[in-house]
Amino acid sequence: MNRKRFLAAVLGTAMIIPACSGGSGDNKPAGAAGAEPQNKPKAPVTIEFAAGLDATGEFAKSIERFNKSHPDIQVKYIELPQVPNEQLTRYTTWFNSKSKTPDLLMADVTWPKMFASAGWIAPIDEYISADFLKQFYPAAVDVAKIDGKQYGVQGWIDVGMIYYRKDLLEKYNQKIPQTWSEMEQVAQEIMKKESDPNLVGYVFQGAKIEGATINWLEFLWGNGGDVFDANGKIKVDTPKAIEAMKKMHALVHTSKISPVSVATSSPNDNQIVFGNGNAIFMRNWPNTYTSLKETKVSEKYDVMPIPKFEGGKSQPSTGGWVYVINNSSEHKKEAAELMKFFLSDAEQKSMLLQTSKIATNRNALADPEVASKQPISTVAQRLLETAKSRPALRAYEQFSRAMQTEINLVLNGQKDPEQAMKDAQKEIDKIKE
Structure with a gap:
């Protein structure tokens, strides 16, 4: 060649x-x-996270931290209106159209059963272990455990508590009451000795709002009762449920430590009355603790557990929001990674310190820095051990509306407790669960 x-x-x-x-x-x-x-290099997976508007900006910062530490997953934050009903409308629209996004979203504590029953959210058992769930308070896990499957974990939590005038209890050498009867006695004693026509014993939420149902549930649970019978059916026309309603009625119409105006009051209304020094006891949520520091009762109040019936147990109701995954999402595994990140010790601690929201993660809530900067966290730890989530019902809103109507009529003195519970049961029996 x-x-x-x-x-x-x-x-x-x-x-x-x-x-x-x-x-x-x-x-x-x-x-x-x-x-x-x-x-x-493989392009990162983009997922969407939807939650109510966060005025503090902490969610955006948390997502930024996630994106930096997870280059293979990038998160887009979808801010929704703060009003829960408006959020529910948006979610319902997405779910009914089988939208693949948002992948991860925050649901009110009363929504998981409804969402799961409709097939809208996905079980997370394959992504989150039983050991992982042990980090959280029972109510934060139970709220999304439906028919034996775990559908989410509560991200932050509210827990009912009683605010009381420690200065007045100390002044008259009164012990912190454990039962409703003891609270009535303490309040009557202080009201008598103070001789202040503007001072009332106890304010709580009795208007025709969700708060009325929550308060009644706390009376019921503190009496050893429940809304479900032995067959799992909703049953409110029971001796313990009637006793709970009778006690609410008695506070206004017998011992008269509560004014009739509780039948029109909301948490904010109660806070104003207590903050002005016109109530000895008040049922409210953790966020009130800081707000009261700017009122007339600053340095004069403290918090205690919800009272119980004799022989019962204090079981405050919880509120708050739950992380759940869209069942139509194509990125459930990545959504679960974001959920676990939000629920981590560091992120829960940061959320608590920056927004005052109560963490569901035990380690975050018990952190020494948190205790020093958010004193309410120490009390919340104790209350959360016995706290309960509201009933997991597909049609919870209908159940609550039926109860709100009857509770309000009882507090107004327009109906006796026995008849109210019978009428509530009739309305509840119409609900298709």
Whole structure:
């Protein structure tokens, strides 16, 4: 073979080799202009997270921390209106259209059963272990445990508590009451000795709102009762449920430590009355603790557990929001990673310190820095051990509306407790669960 034929053969082979090894079929050598890299980095998965508007900006900062530490997953934050009903409307629209996004979302504590029953949210058992769940208070887990499957974990939690005038109890040498009867006695004693016509004994939420149902549930649970019978059916026309309603009625119409105005009051209304120094006891939520520091009772109040019936147990109701995963999402595993990140010790601690929301993670809530900066956290730890989630019902809203109506009539003195519970049962029996 002469020199020219030899060079031609070699060059021809050199042009074939890159095409075979690269597998692209475009005959471009590696590194040549326009060639695709052989080990091109995989594009990150983008997921969407939906929650109510966060005025503090902490959610956005948390997502930024996640995106930096998880280059393979990037999160887009979808801010929703703060009003729960508006959020529910948005979620319902997405779910009914089988939208693949948002992937992860925050649901009110009364929604998981409804969402799960409709097939809208996915079980998370394959992503989150039983050991992982042990980090959280029971109510934060139970709220999304439906028919034996775990559908989410509560991200932050509210827990009912009683605010009391420690200065007045100390002034008259009164012990912190444990039962409703003891509270009535203490309040009556202080009201009598203070002789202040503006001072009432106890304010709570009795208007035709969710708060009325929550308060009644706390009376019921503190009496050892429940809304479910032995067959799992909703049953409120029971001796213990009637006793709970009778006690609410008695506070207003017998011992009269509560004013009739509780039948029109909300948490904010109660806070104003207590903050002005016109109530000895008040049922409210943790966020009130800081707000009262700017009122007339600053440095004069403390908190205690919800009272119970004799022989019962204090069981405050919880509120708050739950992380759940869209069942139509194509990125459930990644959504679960974001959920676990939000629920981690560090992120729960940061959320608590920056927003005053009560963490569901035991380690975060017990952190020394949290205790020093958010004193309410120490009390919350104790209360959360016995706290209960509201009943897991697909039609919870209908159940609550039926109860609100009857509770309000009882507090107003327009109906006796026995008849109210019978009428509530009739309405509840119409609900298709």
